[in-house]
Each structure stands twice: as structure tokens, then as C-alpha cells.
Amino acid sequence: GNTVEIGALATLELIKEARDGTMVRQWGIRVGKKEGELRRRELLEQGLLDPGLKPRRDGESILFPVRTMLPGSTMEEFEAHPAIDDLPRHELIGGIAVMQEPDPEGAARLLGSRPSIHTVLSPKSDVEGDFRTRRFEILAGEPTTMTRYLEHGLRFDIDLSVAYFSARLSTERQRIYSSMAEGERVLDMFAGVGPFAITLAGGASFVAASDLNPGAVHLLRRNIALNRTRNVLAILADASHLPGIFPWRFDRVVMNLPLGALRFLPHAVSMCRSGGTIHMYALQENEGECLSEIEKFPVSGVKERVVRSYSPGR
Ligand code: SAM
Numbered sequence: 001g002n003t004v005e006i007g008a009l010a011t012l013e014l015i016k017e018a019r020d021g022t023m024v025r026q027w028g029i030r031v032g033k034k035e036g037e038l039r040r041r042e043l044l045e046q047g048l049l050d051p052g053l054k055p056r057r058d059g060e061s062i063l064f065p066v067r068t069m070l071p072g073s074t075m076e077e078f079e080a081h082p083a084i085d086d087l088p089r090h091e092l093i094g095g096i097a098v099m100q101e102p103d104p105e106g107a108a109r110l111l112g113s114r115p116s117i118h119t120v121l122s123p124k125s126d127v128e129g130d131f132r133t134r135r136f137e138i139l140a141g142e143p144t145t146m147t148r149y150l151e152h153g154l155r156f157d158i159d160l161s162v163a164y165f166s167a168r169l170s171t172e173r174q175r176i177y178s179s180m181a182e183g184e185r186v187l188d189m190f191a192g193v194g195p196f197a198i199t200l201a202g203g204a205s206f207v208a209a210s211d212l213n214p215g216a217v218h219l220l221r222r223n224i225a226l227n228r229t230r231n232v233l234a235i236l237a238d239a240s241h242l243p244g245i246f247p248w249r250f251d252r253v254v255m256n257l258p259l260g261a262l263r264f265l266p267h268a269v270s271m272c273r274s275g276g277t278i279h280m281y282a283l284q285e286n287e288g289e290c291l292s293e294i295e296k297f298p299v300s301g302v303k304e305r306v307v308r309s310y311s312p313g314r
Pocket residue numbers: 130131132163164165166169189190191192193194195196210211212213216237238239240256257258
């Protein structure tokens with residue numbers, strides 16, 4: 001324990017120096033060029049790759065910097081990536097960096113800053129339509145809006161132009177997951193590519209996950225398979241039809257459609273068992289705006305909390 005801690009501190013110190021051009025000493029794993037990409041992904045998924053340092057060529061091999069001593073690793077020198085604070089503002093979703101403004105020079109710097117970034121985009125539209133998607137301009141890298149995103153040991157294939165996705169809700173997903181009793185039946189009415197459904201499946205007996213967008217349901221099915229999840233049923237349906245599809249009631253209902261949640265609340269209430277929980281997300285300027293509508297239903301209590309900001313004041 002102590003040795004590793006001291007090593008970690010030393011590395012942090014050296015990374016700071018490396019911003020001024022110094023090389024950093026870290027454990028390295030040597031991998032044949034052919035299996036380089038596969039091994040890089042494995043190390044990344046296991047949380048072993050040191051993201052602050054650049055892998056480098058060494059003859060016929062690639063040397064990957066790893067956070068800790070591993071079998072076969074040796075102490076090596078690596079160049080540090082630029083610190084994330086020195087880069088233009090962006091949101092990272094898997095291998096895609098989304099910049100707020102189309103800045104080609106900044107996009108090129110972002111692309112070169114991490115080997116995991118394969119594409120840099122900027123939105124050409126707001127989140128729009130029933131499917132809640134945006135249109136994008138490709139600024140640098142591979143011309144794609146598809147990527148793989150990792151969250152708490154789960155993997156999600158995402159296509160930003162086909163279906164909605166936000167990495168900013170990961171804390172909220174974990175909060176709900178940790179509040180669940182064992183073996184609950186969960187309904188995710190607006191499931192998208194499945195981040196809530198597949199996360200909550202870990203503690204549930206059964207999850208029904210539904211969305212109106214065929215592209216989202218296609219990716220949801222893919223993500224169920226990718227994570228070997230066996231208790232999520234993916235359904236292509238309008239949320240207002242769900243009460244006619246499911247004859248039973250759920251312990252927990254998730255409603256992540258912030259602009260339309262109140263409209264679908266009657267359906268959520270009719271599918272939630274007495275004593276169950278509904279997580280309804282709504283876009284508000286002030287707390288309490290939805291309370292009078294919610295209290296028209298036979299609810300035993302309402303807890304309201306700020307999850308994240310959407311735009312200033314909302
Ligand atoms: N829960 C997902 C997540 O967190 O990534 C997606 C949330 S996104 C804000 C809302 C989703 O609701 C979109 O995927 C959209 O296609 C879907 N949707 C919109 N209207 C719907 C409806 N009437 N019935 C079912 N799904 C709907």
C-alpha cells in the first residue's frame with residue numbers, strides 16, 4: 001500500500017514538471033505493434049492506462065504507460081500530454097470531444113492531446129425534435145458521430161447524431177442505483193441508448209426500457225448485448241402506450257424527458273406500484289414549479305433536488 005502511494009505522488013509531481021518540457025518516469029508495458037490497439041483498449045477499460053502520458057514506439061513494440069507496476073512492466077520515460085486545463089473547453093464523450101464553438105485550431109490541439117480522442121465535433125443545432133438529438137459539424141479526426149463510452153465499468157455504444165446521450169448524468173444514475181432495494185422491477189420510459197436502464201439492471205430483477213426513436217432502441221439492444229445484461233427488455237414504443245403493453249406495476253419508474261415529463265406523469269403514476277418511486281426530471285427556472293401538478297396525483301411525498309444546470313437560470 002505505502003509503496004504504491006509514494007509512487008503515485010512522485011508521478012503527479014513529475015507530470016507538473018513535464019508541462020515545462022520534462023519527461024516523466026512511469027511503469028511501462030511493452031506490446032507488439034499488431035496487438036497495440038487491442039491491448040490499449042483493455043488497459044483503458046481496466047483503468048490501468050496512465051491517461052496523462054503519451055504511449056511511444058520502441059522498435060517493433062509500443063510502450064504503454066500504466067498507473068501501477070504490472071507483471072512484465074519496467075520503469076520507462078514518457079512524454080506528458082498537455083494538461084486538460086490548457087485545452088479549449090469541451091465535453092468528452094468516449095473518444096469524441098464536443099466543443100461549444102467551431103474552432104479548427106483548437107480542435108486540432110484537442111485531437112492531438114489524447115490517443116483516445118478520435119473525433120472533434122461542434123453542434124450545428126440545439127437539442128431538437130422528439131428524439132432530442134443535435135446536428136454536428138466534424139472539426140477534426142475521423143468523420144463519425146459514433147463512439148464507445150465507459151461508465152462505472154459499463155460500456156455504451158453511442159451515436160450522437162442518432163440518439164440523445166449525456167455523460168453529465170452519470171452521478172445521478174449511480175445515486176439511483178445505490179438507493180435501490182434488491183430485485184426491484186424498474187421501468188425506464190425514455191431510455192435512449194440505455195444508460196439508466198443498464199446501470200439500474202445491476203440491482204434490479206427486471207428492467208423495461210422503452211424509447212420512441214428506432215435508432216436509440218437499436219443502440220439500446222446493442223448495449224444490452226455489449227454488457228451481457230440479461231434482465232433488460234428493450235421496447236420501441238411511445239411512452240403513452242406503455243400502460244397498454246405492461247399489465248403489471250413497477251417499483252421504480254425513470255422519466256428522463258425534461259421538457260415533456262409532466263405530460264407523461266399520468267402514465268408513470270398508473271404503472272408505479274403503491275409505495276413505489278418515480279424519478280421525474282423537469283426543466284425549471286425555480287424550484288417548486290411542478291409541485292401543484294404533481295400533487296394532483298395520490299403521491300405520499302415529493303423530494304425535489306437540483307440535478308444539473310441546462311442553461312443559466314434553468
Ligand atoms: N434516458 C436517456 C439518457 O439519459 O441518455 C435518454 C434521455 S433523452 C433526454 C429523452 C429520450 O426520450 C430520447 O431518447 C427520445 O427519443 C425519447 N422520447 C421522446 N418522446 C418520447 C415518447 N413520447 N415516448 C418514448 N420515448 C420518447
